[in-house]
Amino acid sequence: MKGKIIKLLGIFLLFNILMGSAAATLNVIVVTDPSGQDPNGFAGGSMSFAQNMFQSTFILSKEHHFTILSGGEGEAVPRLMAIVDAINILKNGGTAQEAASAASGYPGIRIMCGGPGRGAAVGGSFDAYVVIVEDDGTIKVTPYSGGLAVLPPGKKGAIIHLRNTHGNPMYGTASSVRKEVAIKIGKMIRDGYPATVIVSEVFKDVAKNAGEKYGGGAVNVASGVTTGDMFTPANLNETGYPMDQPYAKVCPHCGWSAGYPTAENYQVCPLDGTPLKTIYAYDALRDAITVSESAISVSVYGSDEAGVIQTTREIVKATVKEEGYSEEAIAKAINDAIDNGLIIGVNYVEPKDINVKPGSRAVGVYYTPLPDDRTAPPMDLPLGSGFFEILGDIQTALGCVLLILLLFRSTLISSFRR
Known part of the structure; x- marks a missing residue:
């Protein structure tokens, strides 16, 4: 783990040198099975209107079954340090609440994290709703802004953070969309949809209605599956794949x-x-x-x-x-x-x-x-190159004969007439 963290630090420092800081503006974690028994019962993801979503997608530990989603308006290096703190807390058996609290020590940074048996939490700089769905179907949707917000272990529910990126043509929609999507998440949990399906619906609604639409990606924490680089940018200073396209x-x-x-x-x-x-x-x-x-x-x-x-x-x-x-x-x-x-x-x-x-x-x-x-590999022809060299030589010889006949055409005709 230490080696992975050092490698991650190097990547983040490189990005910080080569380009401006980027941050996810949508972070969401959905829990439909807090125990982790359902292979699709704990999922999360991130996306944004911003460029360079390499550093703001997700971290997934398949061994320890937790995810960390990052964001905020702070710089890349402080965000990395907050992530490292959260990793160490979760790796050593800490709760999501304890890990998310690490973000409070870094100005402008947000950490959202969680895993089966740990609950979920968001800490630092955020505007979020916490959704809790009781066993009797009661849905509770509560707004939070900054500090710490927690979905307790053992509870079905979700946390969704959403802000608009400056320059997004749909700037100003985040507040209403955040609330609408939080309510929809609660209803889908109540109606029995798995977390992975709900996360995809969140991506769809946020991309279409709030414009924070570029991947990013998502994780299935319970099963240790991710979207990998399906939607992240292929090159620096580019946006990821538009999730509504x-x-x-x-x-x-x-x-x-x-x-x-x-x-x-x-x-x-x-x-x-x-x-x-x-x-x-x-x-x-x-x-x-x-x-x-x-x-x-x-x-x-x-x-x-x-x-x-x-x-x-x-x-x-x-x-x-x-x-x-x-x-x-x-x-x-x-x-x-x-x-x-x-x-x-x-x-x-x-x-x-x-x-x-x-x-x-x-x-x-x-x-x-x-x-x-090139778009296509060279043709794999059944004949070797030597054959075509010989064929070329034959064509050259025939060409020479035809040229001689053309040059001496009148002389040859006169000879035939005599």
Whole structure:
């Protein structure tokens, strides 16, 4: 853990040097099963209108089952120090309330954290609602501003913080949207929706109605699953993926899919002609963190393009469903997609580039980006280069003969006449 913290410190310091500080403006934690028995009962996430959401998404400990969401208007280094304090408290068995309290020692910083058996809490600089849903269905929604707000261990409920980023065209909407979404969360908890589904609904509503719409990402704390880099910016000084926009198109019949922007070129499935279903980013977030018996976790390395990542995920899922966890079958399906132009900018993969873990229903795909902005790898022709050299020599010789015939055309005709 100490090594990870030091590494994180280095990353944060680098970001602070290269760019202005960025902070999440939406932090949310939803608890539908405080015990952690439900694999989808404890989830959270962050997003913002701001750029550079690398440093303001989430930290997830799969070993200790807690998450830390950060934000605020303070600088990156103090925020990092508050995060380190919170990590140490939670790692050593502390409650969410104790960990979130660490933010009070750093001006302008916010820490929201929690985990099964720990409850949830937000501390420091924030404008939030705490939602508590009793076993009889009673919903209590309470506003808090700064200091410390707690969802006690053992309680179903949520904490949602929301502010608007300066420059957001929908600036001024955060106060009303924060309240509306908090009430909706309470109703969804009462009605039995899992935490992972509720978090995706929060992302949808906040993105559409408050404009704080760029990923960011989300975590399933109970099961140790995250959206990873699905929605975070690919480069410095960029915004993440807009969570209210289309993310992929999927064939509801065979499972074929393509991620945006590639998906813009397809209206029907190229395999069977079925009209394609549009998957929005908040839908993709929900599917990525919601665990089921048939769910497959697919991690993509070597490409930051949303279209490549989403298309690869869908191809892998469809292949595993048909062929099982076969490196050879997955590699073949991916290479077919590259040949058909569904995946661009990466080289062909081999079975050794596919890492499968059937026990945890996980697949890793390792791409090698193509050089010089090429979109497709070179053709794998069945004939060697020597054949084409010989063919070129023959063509050159024939060309010379034709040239000689052309130059001596009149002389040759005269000779034939005689």
